[in-house]
Amino acid sequence: MSLDRRRWLSGVGASLAGLWLAGCDRLVANSTFNGMLKVAEKWTERAQRLITDRNALAREFAPADISADFKANGTLRPQDPEYVALLAENFASYRLQVGGLVDQPLSLTLADVRAAPSRTQITRHDCVEGWSSIGKWKGARLSALLDRAKLKPEARYIVFHCADTLDPSATDGAGKYYESIDLIDAYHPQTILAYQMNDATLPVRHGYPLRLRVERQLGYKHAKYVMRIEAVASLDGIGRGQGGFWPDRGYEWYAGI
Numbered sequence: 001m002s003l004d005r006r007r008w009l010s011g012v013g014a015s016l017a018g019l020w021l022a023g024c025d026r027l028v029a030n031s032t033f034n035g036m037l038k039v040a041e042k043w044t045e046r047a048q049r050l051i052t053d054r055n056a057l058a059r060e061f062a063p064a065d066i067s068a069d070f071k072a073n074g075t076l077r078p079q080d081p082e083y084v085a086l087l088a089e090n091f092a093s094y095r096l097q098v099g100g101l102v103d104q105p106l107s108l109t110l111a112d113v114r115a116a117p118s119r120t121q122i123t124r125h126d127c128v129e130g131w132s133s134i135g136k137w138k139g140a141r142l143s144a145l146l147d148r149a150k151l152k153p154e155a156r157y158i159v160f161h162c163a164d165t166l167d168p169s170a171t172d173g174a175g176k177y178y179e180s181i182d183l184i185d186a187y188h189p190q191t192i193l194a195y196q197m198n199d200a201t202l203p204v205r206h207g208y209p210l211r212l213r214v215e216r217q218l219g220y221k222h223a224k225y226v227m228r229i230e231a232v233a234s235l236d237g238i239g240r241g242q243g244g245f246w247p248d249r250g251y252e253w254y255a256g257i
């Protein structure tokens with residue numbers, strides 16, 4: 001169960017319990033109150049169904065379905081000096097930073113990330129431009145990393161800061177790729193930081209060394225070249241404030257499929 005859902009459910013439980021303690025005999029005798037309770041129950045059901053749907057798994061495929069030629073899109077090889085230097089030493093001094101609203105900031109080597117609880121899945125990647133490819137991904141479960149970092153209760157979004165500048169013409173400092181997701185997607189079981197594709201080391205064009213897989217959303221949410229993960233309460237003040245490189249340029253922040 002996601003943090004959000006757990007928190008939300010305990011909130012609902014607490015407020016109902018509060019009502020009962022307020023004097024349930026008197027309230028139960030009151031037909032308006034019974035009507036209210038029914039409405040509240042219906043609302044709870046509907047909201048819960050929505051949440052349950054968001055936790056449903058994306059379709060998974062068989063090895064025979066894997067695309068022979070998975071398309072690559074956006075940045076194919078970052079030219080940013082930091083990335084170029086890291087690639088030259090095969091990411092020996094790379095550290096995945098996990099920070100922001102956490103009690104225990106992490107600085108992880110690639111070996112640390114590979115040692116974390118993992119998941120492997122064969123899924124279809126759908127790009128907003130109208131193409132799809134099926135690939136097999138193995139990566140660290142984002143939920144495991146976030147649990148290790150101990151999210152603070154104020155954390156609402158997880159931001160992925162990437163190595164690549166996709167828009168060198170941006171003069172406001174918002175030219176670097178980044179993306180963000182809420183805690184429901186962050187704790188979704190298929191949300192992983194992938195380091196393998198089709199049983200091999202993740203190729204540079206697909207986001208080496210780490211790329212996000214957030215299987216219930218469109219391709220542009222799947223941040224490649226992830227350098228830093230940041231837990232935040234608000235997306236204001238990051239990039240142009242819309243929660244992602246493409247959302248800053250008019251795409252929907254939530255790109256559910």
Ligand SMILES: Nc1nc2c(c(=O)[nH]1)N[C@H]1C(S)=C(S)[C@@H](COP(=O)(O)O)O[C@H]1N2
Pocket residue numbers: 070071072073074075125126127128162163164166177178205206207219220221222223224225
């Ligand atoms: N860092 C970074 N992540 C990115 C992009 C990018 O340009 N830079 N492009 C996005 C888009 S639009 C898509 S469709 C997918 C493409 O992933 P692929 O190259 O592995 O197919 O990555 C997404 N993540």
Ligand SMILES: [Mo]
Pocket residue numbers: 073126127128129219220
């Ligand atoms: Mo895309």
